[in-house]
Amino acid sequence: xxxxxxxxxxxxxxxxxxxxxxxxxxxxxxxxxxxxxxxxxxxxxxxxxxxxxxxxxxxxxxxxxxxxxxxxxxxxxxxxxxxxxxxxxxxxxxxxxxxxxxxxxxxxxxxxxxxxxxxxxxxxxxxxxxxxxxxxxxxxxxxxxxxxxxxxxxxxxxxxxxxxxxxxxxxxxxxxxxxxxxxxxxxxxxxxxxxxxxxxxxxxxxxxxxxxxxxxxxxxxxxxxxxxxxxxxxxxxxxxxxxxxxxxxxxxxxxxxxxxxxxxxxxxxxxxxxxxxxxxxxxxxxxxxxxxxxxxxxxxxxxxxxxxxxxxxxxxxxxxxxxxxxxxxxxxxxxxxxxxxxxxxxxxxxxxxxxxxxxxxxxxxxxxxxxxxxxxxxxxxxxxx
Numbered sequence: 001x002x003x004x005x006x007x008x009x010x011x012x013x014x015x016x017x018x019x020x021x022x023x024x025x026x027x028x029x030x031x032x033x034x035x036x037x038x039x040x041x042x043x044x045x046x047x048x049x050x051x052x053x054x055x056x057x058x059x060x061x062x063x064x065x066x067x068x069x070x071x072x073x074x075x076x077x078x079x080x081x082x083x084x085x086x087x088x089x090x091x092x093x094x095x096x097x098x099x100x101x102x103x104x105x106x107x108x109x110x111x112x113x114x115x116x117x118x119x120x121x122x123x124x125x126x127x128x129x130x131x132x133x134x135x136x137x138x139x140x141x142x143x144x145x146x147x148x149x150x151x152x153x154x155x156x157x158x159x160x161x162x163x164x165x166x167x168x169x170x171x172x173x174x175x176x177x178x179x180x181x182x183x184x185x186x187x188x189x190x191x192x193x194x195x196x197x198x199x200x201x202x203x204x205x206x207x208x209x210x211x212x213x214x215x216x217x218x219x220x221x222x223x224x225x226x227x228x229x230x231x232x233x234x235x236x237x238x239x240x241x242x243x244x245x246x247x248x249x250x251x252x253x254x255x256x257x258x259x260x261x262x263x264x265x266x267x268x269x270x271x272x273x274x275x276x277x278x279x280x281x282x283x284x285x286x287x288x289x290x291x292x293x294x295x296x297x298x299x300x301x302x303x304x305x306x307x308x309x310x311x312x313x314x315x316x317x318x319x320x321x322x323x324x325x326x327x328x329x330x331x332x333x334x335x336x337x338x339x340x341x342x343x344x345x346x347x348x349x350x351x352x353x354x355x356x357x358x359x360x361x362x363x364x365x366x367x368x369x370x371x372x373x374x375x376x377x378x379x380x381x382x383x384x385x
Contacts, residue, residue, distance in 0.1 A: 019333030023078045023312065024340060026327055027061045034063070035116035037073035044070030044321065046314075051098045051324050053355040055348025060165070062096070062326030065104075065318050075116045075313035082309040082330060089172040089303070090337045091129055092329040094345050096165040099322025103134040106323050107141050108314055110330070112307035119313055126305050129170050131159040140180065140187075142170060144196055146302070151196040157188055163356060165326070167345045171334050176302045184341060192302045199302075200295040209288035216281040226274035235269065238262040 030048050037043060044067040054060040065072055095106040107130025114123060128143040128150075139156040159182060160166050169181040172192070179189040193199060244260035252258065312328055327344045331337045 019331070019336045021329060021331040021336055021340070022080060022082045022309075023330040024327070025076060025312070025329075026059075026344070027063055028058065031063055031074075031076075034074045034076045035119075037075070037119040038117050039073060039120040040071065042070065044072045044318070046072065046074055049324070051096060051322075053098065053352065053359045055351030055353075055355060059344055059348055060096075060324075060326065060352070062094070062324040063314070064324045065316075065321040068321050069319055070321065071121075071315075071317050073119050073121075073313070073315045075111070075114075075119050075311050077116065077311055078309065078330065081113070083305060084172070084174075084309075084332065085301075085304050086174055087332045088174070088334070089305070090169065090329070090331045090334050091127065091172075092167060092169040092327070092331075092337050092341065093130060094165050094167045094326045094341075095131055096163070096324040096326070097131075097133075097161075097322065098163045098324065099320050100163060101133050101161075101318070101323060102320050104132075104318030104320070104323065105141075105316030106131040106133075106325070107316065108312055108325070108328060110309055111311040111313055113310040116311065116313075119311075119315065121315055123313070123315070125313070126307070126309065127170075130168055131166075133159075133161070140168060140182070142178075142180065144192075144198070146196075146198050151198060154195050154197075155188055155190075157182075165324070165345060165349065165352060167327070167341050169334070169337060169341070172303050174303055176300065178303075184338060184346070199297065199299060200293055202293060202296050203290040204293045205288040206291045207288075211286045211288075215286050216279060216283055217286065218279050219282045220276040221279040221281075222274040223277045224274075228272045228274075232269055232272050235265055235267040237265060237268045239265045 027048050031046060034046075036046070044065055046063045047066045048061055049064050050057045050060040050062070051064060063074070091108075091110060093108055097106065107128055109123075109125040110127040110129070111123065111125040124145065126145055128141055130141060132139060132141050138158045138161055140159050142153045144151045157180065159168070167181075167183050169184070171179045171181075176192045177190065178192060178195075180187050239262065240260045241263040246258040246260075250258050309330065312330070314325060316323075327340065329337050329340055
């Protein structure tokens with residue numbers, strides 16, 4: 001047992017020794033290494049700041065959108081190109097929507113080498129990852145590009161919709177599985193093939209298979225033993241209102257003969273129909289048989305980047321600006337990436353929450369406090385009475 005434990009420990013040490021963080025953008029030294037796109041003339045401007053409140057003004061510096069109702073496009077070249085063949089790919093970023101985002105993106109794009117000045121929404125990418133919101137549509141995007149097609153995630157988990165910083169981490173593994181973490185807690189996981197339309201379906205309907213002419217589609221049938229009661233149709237649908245009285249001022253010479261109005265007959269039973277019973281001939285909903293799809297091609301490397309990763313970009317639209325992107329990390333080991341998250345987000349999150357609470361209290365209109373004081377005074381007066 002001790003030998004097994006020793007071997008396991010040595011394997012762990014070896015994996016950590018080979019683990020690597022390829023890229024970490026903290027914006028501690030500004031964003032001079034980022035290239036703003038000139039693909040459009042009216043892109044919004046980014047600033048570097050910790051925002052209107054923070055847990056630590058230095059640690060929490062990030063790239064902030066600063067102009068309302070604008071598209072933003074800026075990117076940074078990684079210090080080295082990255083291939084994830086045979087390795088985990090770990091992508092992490094933090095986003096703070098301190099403005100109270102109503103409609104806009106908070107995601108990044110992971111891309112191959114490109115002309116950064118020309119970066120725009122049509123630029124090729126391998127992965128688009130991060131939160132997105134418009135109205136009630138709040139979700140985390142994980143979009144892969146595969147053979148020229150951008151593949152939407154079949155799941156749509158919601159993200160924490162508040163003004164605090166949150167960390168989004170994605171792990172893509174060589175066994176073609178993945179896991180999503182929000183604030184270091186796993187929220188989703190599964191198979192790449194199952195949760196994205198990377199491949200054609202393995203099986204399809206047989207176009208030659210036809211539904212038999214005697215196939216019974218009805219799950220229920222009329223009860224042949226059920227008979228209509230003999231007195232069923234004895235009552236009319238409407239009857240003369242027995243409570244109606246001729247108005248005292250009714251003049252038959254001028255108004256004609258008075259007739260009581262007709263009202264629904266409470267004894268009328270409506271059109272009769274036999275009761276329904278299970279159909280013994282029912283075979284279920286018919287479906288054509290499944291056959292192998294000739295277009296299906298297995299791919300055991302769905303996880304793998306087809307071109308080396310070289311550039312990280314932010315390409316978003318925001319109606320109300322104020323989102324702050326920070327601590328963008330690319331690595332091949334979750335523990336190593338989480339170590340960075342521990343030193344940044346985790347180390348400052350409680351102080352950030354306290355700073356937000358203090359700001360909201362300071363921003364609260366004085367009239368609200370006076371109204372509350374008046375209400376408290378009224379309650380005290382009632383108690384005295």
